[in-house]
Structures are given as C-alpha cells and as structure tokens.
Amino acid sequence: MTQRRSCILFxxxxxxxxxxxxxxxxxxxxxxxxxxxxxxxxxxxEFVAQIVDPQSxxxxxxxxxxxxxxxxxxxxxxxxxxxMDFATRRxxxxxxxxxERMAEEPYKTTLNNDISHLEKxxxxxxxxxxxxxxxxxxxxxxxxxxxxFMGTAKHPLLGKPYGKLAYKPMRELVSYLQDNGFTTYICxxxxxxxxxGYSMEMFGIPPQNVIGTTFRTELMEKDGRSSLWVKPELNxxxxxxxxxxxxxxxxxLRPVITVGNVYTGGDVAMLSYGASYKPSLQLLxxxxxAKRELxxxxxxxxxxxxxxxxxxxxxxxxxxxxxxxxxx
Amino acid sequence: MTQRRSCILFxxxxxxxxxxxxxxxxxxxxxxxxxxxxxxxxxxxEFVAQIVDPQSxxxxxxxxxxxxxxxxxxxxxxxxxxxMDFATRRxxxxxxxxxERMAEEPYKTTLNNDISHLEKxxxxxxxxxxxxxxxxxxxxxxxxxxxxFMGTAKHPLLGKPYGKLAYKPMRELVSYLQDNGFTTYICxxxxxxxxxGYSMEMFGIPPQNVIGTTFRTELMEKDGRSSLWVKPELNxxxxxxxxxxxxxxxxxLRPVITVGNVYTGGDVAMLSYGASYKPSLQLLxxxxxAKRELxxxxxxxxxxxxxxxxxxxxxxxxxxxxxxxxxx
Numbered sequence: 001m002t003q004r005r006s007c008i009l010f011x012x013x014x015x016x017x018x019x020x021x022x023x024x025x026x027x028x029x030x031x032x033x034x035x036x037x038x039x040x041x042x043x044x045x046e047f048v049a050q051i052v053d054p055q056s057x058x059x060x061x062x063x064x065x066x067x068x069x070x071x072x073x074x075x076x077x078x079x080x081x082x083x084m085d086f087a088t089r090r091x092x093x094x095x096x097x098x099x100e101r102m103a104e105e106p107y108k109t110t111l112n113n114d115i116s117h118l119e120k121x122x123x124x125x126x127x128x129x130x131x132x133x134x135x136x137x138x139x140x141x142x143x144x145x146x147x148x149f150m151g152t153a154k155h156p157l158l159g160k161p162y163g164k165l166a167y168k169p170m171r172e173l174v175s176y177l178q179d180n181g182f183t184t185y186i187c188x189x190x191x192x193x194x195x196x197g198y199s200m201e202m203f204g205i206p207p208q209n210v211i212g213t214t215f216r217t218e219l220m221e222k223d224g225r226s227s228l229w230v231k232p233e234l235n236x237x238x239x240x241x242x243x244x245x246x247x248x249x250x251x252x253l254r255p256v257i258t259v260g261n262v263y264t265g266g267d268v269a270m271l272s273y274g275a276s277y278k279p280s281l282q283l284l285x286x287x288x289x290a291k292r293e294l295x296x297x298x299x300x301x302x303x304x305x306x307x308x309x310x311x312x313x314x315x316x317x318x319x320x321x322x323x324x325x326x327x328x
Numbered sequence: 329m330t331q332r333r334s335c336i337l338f339x340x341x342x343x344x345x346x347x348x349x350x351x352x353x354x355x356x357x358x359x360x361x362x363x364x365x366x367x368x369x370x371x372x373x374e375f376v377a378q379i380v381d382p383q384s385x386x387x388x389x390x391x392x393x394x395x396x397x398x399x400x401x402x403x404x405x406x407x408x409x410x411x412m413d414f415a416t417r418r419x420x421x422x423x424x425x426x427x428e429r430m431a432e433e434p435y436k437t438t439l440n441n442d443i444s445h446l447e448k449x450x451x452x453x454x455x456x457x458x459x460x461x462x463x464x465x466x467x468x469x470x471x472x473x474x475x476x477f478m479g480t481a482k483h484p485l486l487g488k489p490y491g492k493l494a495y496k497p498m499r500e501l502v503s504y505l506q507d508n509g510f511t512t513y514i515c516x517x518x519x520x521x522x523x524x525g526y527s528m529e530m531f532g533i534p535p536q537n538v539i540g541t542t543f544r545t546e547l548m549e550k551d552g553r554s555s556l557w558v559k560p561e562l563n564x565x566x567x568x569x570x571x572x573x574x575x576x577x578x579x580x581l582r583p584v585i586t587v588g589n590v591y592t593g594g595d596v597a598m599l600s601y602g603a604s605y606k607p608s609l610q611l612l613x614x615x616x617x618a619k620r621e622l623x624x625x626x627x628x629x630x631x632x633x634x635x636x637x638x639x640x641x642x643x644x645x646x647x648x649x650x651x652x653x654x655x656x
Contacts, residue, residue, distance in 0.1 A: 063534050139576065183536070196580045206391050207580035208511070214577060219569045219597060226601040228576055241547045248467065248556055249542060250578060252524045252535035269547060273554040 031176045034169040034323040040283075041320070043313045044173070047281045048180050051256065058279040060256060062181035067257035068247060068270065069174070071188035071195055071212075074261045074285055075203055076165050077155065079294055080115045083194050084126065085162070086149045087133040088115055094133070106132055115156060127234065134191060135215050135232025142230075146197030157294070160327070166202040169321045170259075174203050177257065185255075187247055188212040189239035189266055193230070211250045213238045239266045244273035254280070261285040265302040275310045282312035289317040292324045359504045362497040362651040368611075369648070371641045372501070375609045376508050379584060386607035388584060390509035395585035396575060396598065397498070399516035399523055399540075402589045402613055403531055404493050405483065407622055408443045411522050412454065413490070414477045415461040416443055422461070434460055443484060455562065462519060463543050463560025470558075474525025485622070488655070494530040497649045498587075502531050505585065513583075515575055516540040517567035517594055521558070539578045541566045567594045572601035582608070589613040593630040603638045610640035617645040620652045 035041040050058040051065060072078035091110050094101075101107050106129040109121065118126065134142065150163035158165060174184050184205050188195055192212035199205040214236050220229040238246050247255060247270065258274035260267025262284060271282040284307045288295050298304070307314050317324065363369040378386040379393060400406035419438050422429075429435050434457040437449065446454065462470065478491035486493060502512050512533050516523055520540035527533040542563040545556050566574050575583060575598065586602035588595025590612060599610040612635045616623050626632070635642050645652065 063528070066536075192577070192580070200391070208394075208578065210580065217573050217576065219572050219601070221600075225604040226572060226597070227604065228573065244547050244554060245545050245556065248545065249520070250536065252520070252538065269554070272549075273547070276553040276555065 029176075031179070032169070032172050034172055034321060036320055036322050038320060040313055040315050043281070044176075044283070047257075047279070048177070050279065052180050060279075063183075064253060064256070065177075065180070065182040066185065066251055066253050066255045067174075067177045067182045068185045068187045068251075068255040068259070068274070069170070069203075069205075070260040070267045070270070071186050071190055073263050073287065074259055074267070075167060075170050075186070076162070077158065077293060078261075078263065079296070080118060080156065081190070082150075082162050083190050084118050084129070085115055085153060085156075086146065086194065087129050088118070089149065089153060090133040090145065091129065127237075130191065131215070131232040131234070134194070135230055137230055138220075139193065139217065139228035139230055142193050143197050146194055150198045150202075158325075160325070163198060163202060164327060165325060167321075168323045168326050171203055171326075173259075174205065178204065182257070183209065185209045185211060185247075185251065187238070187243050187270060189237070191215075192238075211238065211246045239264075241269045243267070243270035247273070257281045257283070259283040259285070260303070262287065262298050262303045263296065265298060265300070268303055268306050271312055272306060272310060275312065282307070282310070283315055284312050285315045285317065287317055288319075289321075289324065291318075293317060357504075359507070360497070360500050362500055362649060364648055364650050366648060368641055368643050371609070372504075372611070375585075375607070376505070378607065380508050388607075391511075392581060392584070393505075393508070393510040394513065394579055394581050394583045395502075395505045395510045396513045396515050396579075396583040396587070396602070397502070397531075397533075398588040398595045398598070399514050399518055401591050401615065402587055402595075403495060403498050403514070404490070405486065405621060406589075406591060407624070408446060408484065409518070410478075410490050411518050412446050412457070413443055413481060413484075414474065414522065415457050416446070417477065417481060418461040418473065419457065455565075458519065459543070459560040459562070462522070463558055465558055466548075467521065467545065467556035467558055470521050471525050474522055478526045478530075486653075488653070491526060491530060492655060493653060495649075496651045496654050499531055499654075501587075502533065506532065510585070511537065513537045513539060513575075513579065515566070515571050515598060517565070519543075520566075539566065539574045567592075569597045571595070571598035575601070585609045585611070587611040587613070588631070590615065590626050590631045591624065593626060593628070596631055596634050599640055600634060600638060603640065610635070610638070611643055612640050613643045613645065615645055616647075617649075617652065619646075621645060 029045050032041060050056045051060050053059055069075055072081055088110055091107060095107055095111060106125060110129060151161055154161055155165055177184055186195060186199055186205055186209065190212050192210050192214050195212055196207040196210045199207060199210050216231040216233040216235045218229050218231060220227050236242065254277040255274045258271045260271050274280050275282050284303055287293060357373050360369060378384045379388050381387055397403055400409055416438055419435060423435055423439060434453060438457060479489055482489055483493055505512055514523060514527055514533055518540050520538050520542050523540055524535040524538045527535065527538050544559040544561040544563045546559060548555050548557040564570065582605040583602045586599045588599050602608050603610050612631055615621060
C-alpha cells in the first residue's frame with residue numbers, strides 16, 4: 001500500500017506542478033513546424049526568448065510586445081492582389097445590374113481584360129476600381145460579400161480558394177508570438193474593411209488589429225438607428241511612409257517585430273521604423289519559390305538593400321519554409 | 329487505508345476541478361465595491377452576466393465584447409479639461425523661453441487669465457492653444473511631459489494631482505469588464521497622444537486602445553533613424569458624430585457597452601450608435617454631486633433626453649457612487 005500511496009501522492013504533485021503550467025499559454029518552438037531549421041528560425045526563436053525572459057536586458061512586459069505584419073505577399077499571395085480579384089468580380093456583378101455603365105471606366109478596361117491586366121495599369125486606375133466597388137455603400141454590406149468571396153473564389157494560378165491560401169509558416173509565427181504574449185497586427189496597403197473580413201479566420205488576427213487603407217466614412221441616421229456609410233472618397237492610402245504613421249495612430253507603441261516582403265518596397269519604411277528601436281527584429285519575405293508559389297523580385301531592389309544595410313532577417317520561401325500552405 | 333485513499337483521490341479530483349477554474353480570470357461583483365446597490369449596478373451586472381453566459385441568447389464570444397468609454401467627465405473630472413490645464417502650463421513654459429511671443433495669441437489671452445477663462449473662449453481658440461502646445465514637435469517628446477504633469481499638477485478645485493483623480497467606480501468597472509473578457513477602449517475628444525500618457529496607469533487601458541483627436545503626423549528620417557513629427561495641423565477632431573466613425577476605424581466591431589457623460593452632448597452619437605445594436609448597454613454619467621465633485625447640467629439637455637428616449641442607464645454620481653475617488 002505504501003507504494004500505491006506514493007504513487008497517488010506523485011500524481012497529486014504532478015497535477016500541482018502541471019496545472020499552473022497549463023494555465024500559461026503554451027509557447028513552444030514545436031509550433032513553428034513548417035519552418036526549416038536554420039538561421040532564420042533560430043533568429044526568431046532567440047529573439048523571442050530574450051523578450052520574454054525577465055532576466056534578459058531585452059525583456060519587455062507583455063503590453064509592449066507588439067508585432068506588425070504586412071498582409072499581401074507576407075501573410076498570403078499577392079499576385080494577383082486578393083482585393084483586386086474581389087473588386088473585379090464585384091464590378092462584373094455591378095455591371096450585370098447596370099449594363100449601361102459597361103462603356104465607362106473602370107468597367108470597360110476591367111471587364112475586357114483578365115485579372116493579370118491589373119499589373120499593367122497605374123495606381124490611379126486601381127484606386128478608381130476600389131472606389132467604384134467599395135465606396136458608396138453601407139459599411140455593414142461589405143463584410144458578407146468578402147466572406148463569401150474568400151470562401152469560394154479561387155486563385156487563378158494556385159487553384160484554391162483565397163481563404164485557404166494563408167502561408168502556413170506565417171500563421172504559425174502569429175500563434176507563436178501570441179502565445180509568447182505578443183499582440184499581433186496587420187498593417188496593409190489593402191483596405192481595412194476588406195482585410196477585416198478574413199483576418200481572424202485566416203490568421204487569428206482580430207478586426208481591431210487591422211490597420212489599412214480607408215475611405216471617408218460618415219454616420220448615417222435612419223429610422224432612429226445609427227449606421228455608417230462609406231463614401232467613394234479616399235481617406236488614407238496606407239502604404240510606404242504612411243505605415244509608421246498609421247502604426248503610431250493605432251498602436252502608439254513601437255513595433256518590436258515587423259514583417260514585410262520583397263516586391264513593391266511598400267514595407268521598407270515600416271521595417272526601418274521598427275529597426276530604429278532596440279530591441280527589435282525585422283523579417284523580410286523573399287518570394288523565390290516558383291515551384292510551390294511564385295518567384296519574383298523588386299525593380300530597384302530597395303527592400304533587400306535596406307535589409308542588408310539595417311540587418312533585417314531575409315526569409316527565403318524556398319529554403320526556410322518546409323510547407324507554404326496548409327494543404328499540400 | 330481505503331478511507332485515506334479515497335481522501336487522496338478526492339484531493340486529486342479537487343485539484344482537477346479547481347485548477348481549470350483558477351485558469352479563468354476572476355470576475356466578481358465584489359470588484360464593484362464603490363457602487364451603491366441599486367438599479368444601475370444591477371443593470372450592469374445583469375447585462376454582463378447575459379453576455380458571458382454561453383446558454384444566453386445574448387452570449388458573445390470574448391473577441392466581440394467591446395466596451396468604449398468617453399474620457400473627460402466619464403473617467404475623470406472635466407472641469408477644467410485636464411489637457412487644457414496641461415496646455416496652459418506648457419504655454420507658460422514656452423513663453424519663458426520666447427518672451428517676445430507673449431503679445432501674440434494664444435499666449436496673450438491664456439497667460440493673462442486663469443484656467444476658468446477657457447470655459448468662455450470658443451473652440452477655435454482652444455484648438456489654437458492645442459496646436460501651439462502639442463504641434464510642431466517630435467512625437468517622442470510629448471509623453472514625458474504628460475507623465476510629469478499628471479503626477480504633479482493639481483486640480484484647482486479638488487486639490488489633488490490629476491493622476492489621482494480617476495473615478496474609482498469607473499476604474500472598478502473597467503477591471504470588472506476586462507475580467508469578464510471585454511476589451512476596453514477610450515474614445516475621446518481629447519488628443520490621443522495626451523490620453524495615452526496616463527490611460528494605462530490610471531484606468532488600466534493600454535495606449536493602443538485610446539482613440540482620440542489627432543494632428544497630422546509625418547515620418548522623419550534623420551541619421552538613419554526613423555521617428556515621427558507632429559505638425560501643428562488638425563487631422564481629426566474626434567467628438568460627437570465622429571466618435572462612431574473612429575470606433576469603426578479603430579475597432580471594426582460595434583461596442584456592446586458605451587459609457588459617456590452629461591455636459592456637452594459629445595457622447596450622444598456614440599451611445600446612439602451603440603444602442604442601434606442589440607444586445608447592448610449604454611451608461612450616461614450625470615454630474616450631480618457638488619459635495620464630492622461638481623454638479624452641472626447640459627444646456628439643451630440633449631444627452632438626458634436621448635437617454636430617456638433610447639433607454640440608456642443614467643448614473644447619478646451622488647446616488648450611485650459610494651466613493652468618487654480612491655483617496656477619500
């Protein structure tokens with residue numbers, strides 16, 4: 001019986017020790033299972049370990065652990081921009097309801113070309129397309145359209161619904177950071193309302209942590225109820241040098257970790273802003289995997305140049321990611 | 329031995345049951361100890377109970393539990409506006425460094441009158457005062473000034489440092505809501521950067537949950553470092569009809585609980601916006617306690633009228649609060 005009793009006491013002790021641990025969020029390197037071993041994964045794990053260790057000079061209390069991710073090309077593919085595919089399809093639906101507009105822009109160009117054409121048009125045209133498809137509508141009406149689109153519309157090259165195209169290693173990184181006490185944000189050139197339609201489901205990032213491009217919005221009162229009306233008028237285009245301004249507006253703290261990607265140079269200002277504060281970590285994703293996703297560079301190489309000058313960690317999709325998507 | 333063994337097994341079972349409970353945040357009505365028993369406290373407790381009960385038709389998952397508080401007059405006294413006292417004192421310091429400006433506005437009027445004079449000047453003058461004292465400076469330079477001011481500058485009537493003047497019942501309400509899974513925000517006509525200087529310490533609301541008035545801000549690069557420069561130019565004045573727009577911009581979800589106060593009518597739009605969504609609760613603080621704080625009404629009574637029409641809960645400072653401040 002003594003043995004049995006010891007055994008039971010052991011169980012009691014085990015539970016006493018185990019449960020407080022269970023109370024804490026689980027954060028383990030095992031969560032980063034889609035990352036290959038190597039310098040990049042090591043840099044992330046070692047940096048996070050310093051931030052959460054109360055004995056480390058780099059220790060930060062949880063409310064100061066801010067991580068900011070770019071969206072397109074960083075958390076999911078950006079060729080084509082998801083939102084532009086949505087806008088194109090919505091424009092097609094709008095044209096069915098008002099065929100007399102087919103001769104006007106942005107209808108004419110958009111509907112007479114396939115989605116790849118949008119890579120060749122200028123920013124002014126893309127803005128016109130967004131204003132037409134996302135403006136002049138009740139705020140509440142957009143969300144169901146976005147949710148349906150993400151669940152059903154398929155990526156033209158990858159052949160899967162956009163909602164299934166979260167980069168698995170990035171999704172793991174978001175969870176890993178959250179479990180280490182970080183608050184994770186998206187800071188995107190895409191529209192806030194569009195990205196909010198899938199950020200929680202795809203990346204575990206709630207709507208209030210999405211910072212993006214916005215249109216002017218007004219309070220509308222009708223039958224004693226208040227709601228919001230989105231005007232077809234740009235408020236803020238949240239790219240490049242505006243990203244640090246928006247991060248301060250929405251967060252008010254310097255991001256400890258910033259994550260962006262190579263393509264348009266849209267994240268250089270945001271990562272430089274993060275790098276001006278120590279301790280900090282900057283991650284820059286390089287799309288160099290034509291087999292599993294796409295391989296492309298940046299015209300003037302500004303992002304990779306800044307990475308070299310400022311010591312950012314460059315992620316090679318090909319080398320550093322064991323898996324790119326969840327279902328492979 | 330069987331009895332002893334049962335006893336040990338009981339301990340094991342107890343631990344199994346007890347520890348998961350300990351994992352959950354403790355939320356108890358006892359936290360609201362500065363609230364008198366009565367209809368208001370009961371309304372709050374019953375509403376929260378519905379929201380957190382998975383069996384209730386009003387149940388909401390934690391990420392949708394959004395509570396938004398006005399700041400001046402809701403979380404701390406608003407006569408005078410804390411920020412205006414700060415601005416006045418800062419202007420005095422600025423005048424010492426540049427005495428030749430004493431003859432210009434806003435120096436002349438501000439420095440030749442006491443703080444109560446600011447109740448008589450118009451909004452344009454107050455804006456000029458804010459632009460002069462909060463604009464044309466590095467973002468990082470404001471915070472230390474605000475923190476020092478809140479710790480040392482005393483309220484002219486109440487005789488205590490502003491940093492000690494959080495309404496105790498409101499501070500308890502914030503904690504109570506947070507422990508029930510709510511995310512708590514401040515939506516204020518005051519400047520975001522000013523309120524961020526004390527929101528965490530005074531109310532337990534972190535900087536990223538402060539939504540307020542902002543000036544135009546630009547990225548500044550110097551010696552390879554990025555920082556932000558605040559221009560003396562209004563970006564958004566976050567009052568009245570702008571509050572719902574800002575709530576959507578920063579949160580993207582309807583607030584389940586909105587809390588404001590009677591004085592300028594600044595919270596009517598925000599509370600009406602909250603009330604347009606069910607389930608929801610609106611609380612409106614009436615300053616009717618000349619003995620412990622101040623007693624005042626609103627010129628056109630718009631807030632109390634809206635409260636009656638839309639079923640908001642009116643808090644009487646005199647009747648509903650056992651204590652107003654922590655140190656009484």
